[in-house]
Amino acid sequence: MDNGTPFDWTQARAFLATVEAGSLSQAAKVLGLTQPTLSRQVAGLEAALGVVLFERVGRSLVLTETGRDLLDHVRDMGAAAERIALAAAGQSQALEGRVTISASDAMAVHVLTPLLPALQEIAPGIEVEVLAANRISDLQRREADIAIRHLRPVEPELIGRQVGTWRARLYAARSYLDRRGRPETVAELAQHAILGFAPVDRLLATLVAEGLPVTRRNVRHMTDNGLVLAEMMQQGLGIGVAPEPFAQRIPGLDLVLPDWPGIPVPLWLVAHREVQTSRRMRIVVDFLAEALARI
Amino acid sequence: MDNGTPFDWTQARAFLATVEAGSLSQAAKVLGLTQPTLSRQVAGLEAALGVVLFERVGRSLVLTETGRDLLDHVRDMGAAAERIALAAAGQSQALEGRVTISASDAMAVHVLTPLLPALQEIAPGIEVEVLAANRISDLQRREADIAIRHLRPVEPELIGRQVGTWRARLYAARSYLDRRGRPETVAELAQHAILGFAPVDRLLATLVAEGLPVTRRNVRHMTDNGLVLAEMMQQGLGIGVAPEPFAQRIPGLDLVLPDWPGIPVPLWLVAHREVQTSRRMRIVVDFLAEALARI
């Protein structure tokens, strides 16, 4: 019913989480609550607003027309809440606290993690969470505070600084080269197995643009995971494209076609504009910038 | 501290209310909570975000720089919450529930309240709250659901329908007219005491535009309250300007200068676009529109 008292904002968050997660149970996991609690909070919101938000059909909930109408505004509320958290993170001048860094899996394993002891030394109060994901994390929604990427960020809210440029070159295991021969010219690559890093089409386009005579037929094995790619190379499944710093850390790989210049891979350190003002974030960003430039 | 868990939205509302009310104590009244609760919720938000929002200086709180930075986003959250309540009110198809109607004090006493029995008859489940205030209620923030005004609403979100035009004319108590004489021409008004309805300047401007020879010197008594104005007229303090339907309900008043045509006072019924879709609101609006047109 509609009494004078406005509704409980916690219930609005419960509603939003339920819609976004698709069910009360999953929303409960996201929010760190339990399904009965969410059930009651959503029911409470319905009572407070005097409307029916979900149709309880069978095993799951489906939004009613009314629920859909309200959803836009609830999303606005959620977006504002995210901005609050983001701005607060930027304002926080405490040196203790968590910093989440996202990077590709290979980057996380081969570069980021080895740097953590030194960071721990500099700032013992900072807890670091490493988010190893190849998809680009959403810094705006604060899935991560800082990201290591290979592209300049396009969003105006994100600040990026280029901290270096790596070169991706061709590598293969000795076992593969012994079996299939060691290519001496770029043209010979047409006869070789290329290990693909997803998305394959983009990889091929890049290689062709660099003058390598490879097509989709050269690609027998592919993956979206840099560590799997490394393992494929070690297993002698073909010739892979990898940035030098990665390849040097993988034992048993030989550089193929040393005269080929390779593909430049820019290295960007990206953070949301708001969080840049945080002392904690600054320390981590500065540390990473310096460390990555030295690699 | 900055742990992974996002903050409690209830705490954000506590913060917003505290800023808008100016103190924890007053915010508690607004939210229907107590000061200690607000105190702890705000402290909890500060802890959750890892920032200091208020400087506890002396007896009161002042926003810190950080607090001011976050405030914009918190206001956004609050605005979204208001839109949720508004849209929900519009979606509610229940015939039970509260409808808040705002009107000027005189309108509330002389027109609105006498209509309530008939409305009760038509829709027994509807609770009506009458907001008698001369300042224009903020329908966007849902201080009221429906407003009776004398102006067409300019905000595009508000829908208004003109339900009639009253004429405001000159009235005075017999005691006054016996003492000071009964003016027969407009020109004689210059020698009479005019009772002012605040803001006086606007009233005078209107009267002068209608050809009445009155200045600020004619106004000895003034008020911002229509009921007080009526009492002034009854006490014989001067000649007042009042809409016919009001004056007719006030005993002991005589119409002055019956030939003067009076000032047209348009009558508007205004509601927010969103709430117009509510069955409950529609019933009340339709009832009022018909009843007001008949007066």
Next chain:
DNA sequence: TTTCTGTTATGCATATTTGCATGGATAACG
């Protein structure tokens, strides 16, 4: 059909939050 998985709703013991009462402190005022 039966089983299994994933869903929401409800009873009950437990945690947490809230309100009341109080203390301490500050600014305004006579």
Next chain:
DNA sequence: CGTTATCCATGCAAATATGCATAACAGAAA
């Protein structure tokens, strides 16, 4: 300079919300 009014913080009992366990149910798979 004392008095008063107003404000915020904290201890403690009561009210409230939460989590656990469980029931009921629907759909997919065996």
